[in-house]
Amino acid sequence: MSILDYVPEDKTPLPPKNAEVLTTCCDYCIVACGYKVYRWPASAKDGGPKASQNAFGVDFPAGPMQAWVAPTQHNVVMHNGKPHKVVIVPDKNSKVVNIGGDSSIRGGTIAEKCYNPKKPTRDRLMSPMIRINGTLQPVSWDTALDVAAELIRHTVKEHGANAYGMKTFSYQFVENTYALSKFSKGDINTANFTFHDTPADVTSTPGFRDAGFDNFGPSYRDWGDAEVLMICGTDPYETKTMIFNQFIKPAIDQGQKTIWLNVRETAGLAYAKSRGNALFIQVDPGTDVPVLGAIARVILENGWEDSDWIKKWVNNKWESSSGFGQGTRNTPWQWRTTWGKFQTKGVDDYKKWNLAQKEYDPKEAARIANIPVEQIYQAAEWMAKPKADGSRPKTSLAIEKGFYWSNNTGNTNAVSSLATICGAGGRPGQVVGRFGGHQRGGTGGAGLPRNKSPQKRPGRRRQAMDCDRYFYSGLTRFAHVVGTTWIQAMCGAQGLNNKFEELVTNNPNQVRSSNKQAIIDTLKKRMDSGGTVVLNQDIYLRDPIGSKFADIVLPAATWGEEDFVRANGERRIRLYSKFYDAPGDAKPDWWIVSQIAQRMGFDGYDWKNSNEVCEESSRFSRGNRKAYHMIKVAAHKEGKTLHEKLREMGTEGIQGPTFYNYKTGELMGSVRLHDTEMTPEMMEAQGRTQGANMVNKKMTHFNSQTGKVNIQKHPWSLFSDYWEWMSPKKDELWHTNGRINEIWQSGFDDVDRRAYIAQRWPENWTEIHPDDAAARGIESGDKILLYTDRVPVFRQTIKGVHGSDFNFAELLKNGWIELNKAAVEAVAIVTPHVKKGTMYSYFLNTSQPSNVLQGRVPDQISGNYNFKMGVSRVKKIGESKYKHEFTHMSFAPRNVV
Amino acid sequence: MSDTKKKDETAADHGRCMLNRRQFLMYSGTTAVAASTISISLFPGEAQAKARVVTYPRMKVARLSELKDNQPVDFNYPDDGPNSQCFVVKMDGAKAGGGVGSQRDVVAFSYLCTHQGGPMNGKYQAVGEHRVLGQCPLHLSTYDLTRHGIIVSGQAYQSIPQVLLEVDGDDIYAVGIMGLLFGRNENLMDA
Secondary structure (H helix, E strand, C coil), X not given: CCCCCCCCCCECCECECCCEEEEEECCCECCCCEEEEEEEECCCCCECCCHHXXXXXXXXXXXXXXXCCCHHHEXXXXXXXXXXXXXXXXXXXXXXXXXXXXXXXXXXXXXHHCCXXXXXXXXXXXXXXXXXXXXXXECCHHHHHHHHHHHHHHHHHHHCHHHEEEEECCCXXXXXXXXXXHHHHHHHCCCCEEECCCCCCCCCCHHHHHHCCCCCCCCXXXXXXXXXXXXXXXXXXXXXXXXXXXXXXXXXXXXXXXXXXXXXXXXXXXXXXXXXXXEEXXXXXXXXXXXXXXXXXXXXXXXXXXXXXXXXXXXXXXXXXXXXXXXXXXXXXXXXXXXXXXXXXXXXXXXXXXXXXXXXXXXXXXXXXXXXXXXHHHHHHHHHCCCCCCCCCCEEEEECHHHHCCCHHHHHHHXXXXXXXXXXXXXXXXXXXXXCCECEXXXXXXXXXXXXXXXXXXXXXXXXXXXXXXXXXXXXXXXXXXXXXXXXXXCCHHHHHHHHXXXXXXXXXXXXXXXXXXXXXXHHHHXXXXXXXXXXXXXXXXXXXXXXXXXXXXXXXXXXXXXXXEXXXXXXXXXXXXXXXXXXXXXXXXXXXXXXXXXXXXXXXXXXXXXXXXXXXXXXXXXXXXXXXXXXXXXXXXXXXXXXXXXXXXXXXXXXXXXXXXXXXXXXXXXXXXXXXXXXXXHHHCCCCCCCCCCCCCCCCCCCCCCCECCCCCCCHHHHHHHHHHCCCCXXXXXXXXXXXXXXXXXXXXXXXXXXXXXXXXXXXXXXXXXXXXXXXXXXXXXXXXXXXXXXXXXXXXXXXXXXXXXXXXXXXXXXXXXXXXXXXXXXXXXXCECCCEEEEECCCCCCCHHHHECECCCCCCCCCCCCCEEEEEEEEEECCCCCCCCCCCCCCCCCC | CHHHHHHCCCHHHHHHHHHHHHHHHHHCCCCCCCCEEEEECCCCCCCCEEEEECXXXXXXXXXXXXXXXXXXXXXXXXXXXXXXXXXXXXXXCCCCCCCECCCCCEEEEECECCCCCCECCCXXXXXXXXXXXXXXXXXXXXXXXXXXXXXXXXXXXXXXXEEEEEEECCEEEEEEEECXXXXXXXXXXXX
């Protein structure tokens, strides 16, 4: 990359008194801190250090927590064609989320994200391009769009709608996701559609869905209001910093007990331990189910469950069996329970089942998870044992990807059941949910036509298509890739790369002429001969999807370059203001899609601006957790647009679902979902039920057939054959991966284009325990090779007939699993903060993707990948240059307090 | 000696690191104060580099012979105004980028976290072979003092500012700062 070494600066501009101020939110993690953009013409004078001379009204030097501008918080951008300076800093007036203007290292340096031809962002895509004679060459928008539209039309006509595949971000603003899904799932009507982080368009948390828990029901304050907080598969300090800094850390300081299920110890966890009220259950990868099941058993055996709450809010035998009125076995919940593997007749039945399973004996669970058995008893006592006065501890449970991408279905089932018996679900400080990954920017313009998927499991329902497997099978003739690397982001990534090479690069039909018709004819021939054409919309040319494989590249406009709307992990909806001109000819994704759609003759794409897209999309949000339809209703009553109304609400925004009181004209948000202390009568009294307001059970009840929670079984046997097969053999170690605070999941900005972050994390890295390292002669800073010939890969799209056809052991026996070899280099970090026997790598270094090592066998129930499960051998292959220098990286442990 | 030499950073890397330091010294002359030319003894045995320091004051902060291992000595720099709290420390033989003294283990840094100005007095720590500053009591940022104060883990927007040191006999002088002190819009402000 075109990275300069980081050179520390010792001065920074201050915004002048008369700088324009716009509000936005951070573009990165789920928390979405509120930010202010100060903008003034580059020709105007900067602000001065006296309060009367700058826009903050603060005398410099500023004190702790006061306004300040770090050298990484300013940039120069074009606004209305003229250069302007911008300072982008957390909103010091913020009363929510990043209260008082706190920020992470990621958002804190977001000013560096802006396009600036003098900075490392200079390589933004600025013109549509078509690959001619092997080289991407700039073409006009008209040419690129005509070619794309004609090829898609041809694919659908000649090879069927499923031959057109869309792989897209799920999160990059409601305007874009609405347009993309309306086009692909609606007008094209393809089942070959999925998001950036999964091979199939399915729920991330099947257990939550079946229990009736929304992923994002809680408010952030609930995490702090809990007296006992169980955190599974993440350190929120590292990956959603403000939830920790603003809500959990203050609670820990006041005595909140935290229980952590994790393979490694980082700063937030270390801090919690240092305060003396944390329990760190350092499990082996994939062993959460036995541990949670055993904790549940201890609670139930002691009679510590929340009986009163359970009586009122958990389904009994008859309620469990009742349908939705949609016909039997025709619901997500019921089709999964076809084999009776999950469904119970209520808590007593669950208890009976739990007690009958040997793996939920605490001793056996501790053996499997490789943890001290006392921790199971300790956790049970903290979470559920009534206090001396008979009152119950307020317990909440939060999960994230280290947990639900290890054993997707089993883990989310188990945590749901544990939450249920603890009475967590719908009360202040007593909640269960995800902390979150990306922000919530998805609005579905159409549903997935699942019945067109060729995949089918034993039972009656079709399964959402595994788009990777479909692509592997050579059935995707036109791949429309939007804002994702696709290849490196998926498990067993090496095979996917090879397949792209075969279907795209090695097909003899390559464009040799810049004549539009010749381009179209050549690429049609490629698709007709069994090859694939790739269209890539993105902000940078990504390797290899854009640089090597794309036939057509379309430049997208992004954060700050268009007015956009999105929600965060507590459903808080805000406007992300446009504050500068998109570079070159870059256009927002909704515009690009609308142009292709109109050329294909589809109606309903003649939007003039992003507000029009947002206003059209709002009705599709009705009934959702982030329903923003009533913001539009309120806006129109006041003679405003939806975007204008949201702009008035600044960084505070409003928590979805939104409601409008037609009598008082008040626009109302919702603090939490499944609020069991709220009643339908209260909803009515608050004016939340009239007119276009949409009331459904998620406000006052749970998302189940009865509005009560389904307590489910969580059979270890659905996963244990995979886990046992994968468990390290001989000199293998577990290999898992995840994020790191300083990079998180936006490597295209962080490591590729921020000198400071690139200096901290210049290459792929792997953490290894000192004992494992010593046995292999590895030291911090050594260059290591992680290599394995045991990457299990599910080969083809199949239909299941018998109940166990999709069990890993059966797949293996029947020849559906092939074993691939893979290897990846990394810089070793020898540290006691990762568990002995387990290595931990950064999850997505695009040039050295650790995902090549992870098993490409989707969760048999949900269709998600269990990204965290892999094994590898490791050896030293030399020394990295970072071992003995003082500029890059750091090998200091992350758990120093 | 030869063992240390072999494990040292390459000449090129070393040069680049030092180049930054020299460049920095050259760059920092934007607001006019006294200009002087000084000799910086970068590391023992190296040719002395001439750098034109046009702004930062040259200030004696400690004596090598009086520094005790892992015990920071506090001083204010570059002035006695707000946000000038710094420390110099001998890191018990842990060689560091920008380190002075025979073991290159004497370094100086600002005490103020570059995230939100949290005071990290008392937060110098020797952990095995590592030397860190942190966790910051406000939001837990931690810095690696052997690597020019780069962030180990945390939320700060830049490294902890390093005070450039120069040795003259037994005396240690502060001669400049790499990075912006928290709360200032420039390091050298009119009091």
